Amino acid sequence: MxxxxxxxxxxxxxxxxxxxxxxxxxxxxxxxxxxxxxxxxxxxxxxxxxxxxxxxxxFERTFELSVRVWRDLGSHGLPVAPLNALTDLEIVERDGTRTSIDSATYWLERDGHVPRLRSTGVALSTVPEAGEAVVTFDAGFGVxxxxxxxxxxxxxxxxxxxxxxxxxxxxxxxxxxxxxxxxxxxxxxxxxxxxxxxx
The missing domain is CATH 1.10.3230 (Hypothetical protein yqbg)
Structure with a gap:
């Protein structure tokens, strides 16, 4: 991570x-x-x-989190708070090919300490072998x-x-x-x- x-x-x-x-x-x-x-x-x-x-x-700013394996199939704790918005979730193949995931398939569970990326279904998008998931989000108390x-x-x-x-x-x-x-x-x-x- x-x-x-x-x-x-x-x-x-x-x-x-x-x-x-x-x-x-x-x-x-x-x-x-x-x-x-x-x-x-x-x-x-x-x-x-x-x-x-x-x-x-x-101070609010934009972060990018790279993950090689989800902690849980249906959710993943994010390392900082407070999170204000999830702006993108991409799956990156080993060769660098990036695919943006439909925002309807995941949501942000807000929490003052450990916000979570959660799937709207059973599981988050599969992270390919030797690839990664990249979560982009805005976090901070304010500007x-x-x-x-x-x-x-x-x-x-x-x-x-x-x-x-x-x-x-x-x-x-x-x-x-x-x-x-x-x-x-x-x-x-x-x-x-x-x-x-x-x-």
Whole structure:
């Protein structure tokens, strides 16, 4: 299984001014725009880290999921949420030939943690040997910063500030995340049972 992000979060959607205000509260951060590119990179890194920890997409964008075998004949759990729309399902043969599947044969079961692609019949379209199924979908809380839940917005600002404050530190352990951030994102994390079986 491979998830590809087809569209990116525009720089303009990231809350640079709000992040500056957040930094000024604790450190007297200046008003100028000299560091905007640096702040944008820390915000983008924080968004990416929180999305990875929670499997939640903060800003809406398009993804493509490649699957070599369905987890279940009649359904397949999708790796991120919230899903807004399934836009395409294709079967790709070993030689690269792609066939778009009729949207009447499948539907999206919405779920806050593990949305599912479901067949309207007995089974999803057969994935050929050495081929794959490609699911294209739109996911995310919204296109604007204010569409993101307030606790996740706060987590992004806290984590970006942590990255900024410790930008020259090389001795922090891998995956280091402040307690305040982990507390804010805890309820968004997916519970995984028996090696990912919850999906």
């Amino acid at each position: 491979m998830l590809i992000e087809k569209t990116a979060v525009p720089d303009g959607s990231l809350p640079v001014d709000e992040f500056k205000a957040h930094l000024r509260l604790g450190s007297g951060f200046g008003q100028d725009s000299v560091q905007d590119a640096v702040l944008t990179s820390f915000l983008r890194a924080a968004v990416t880290a929180i999305e990875a920890r929670t499997s939640k997409v903060l 604007d910063w204010m569409d993101v839940p307030a606790d996740l917005r706060q987590a992004v600002l806290l984590l970006a500030a942590h990255y900024y404050e410790f930008r020259n530190e090389t001795s922090l352990s891998d995956g280091c995340m402040p307690f305040g951030v982990t507390s804010l994102i805890e309820r968004y994390k997916v519970m995984r049972l028996y090696g990912g079986g919850a999906r």
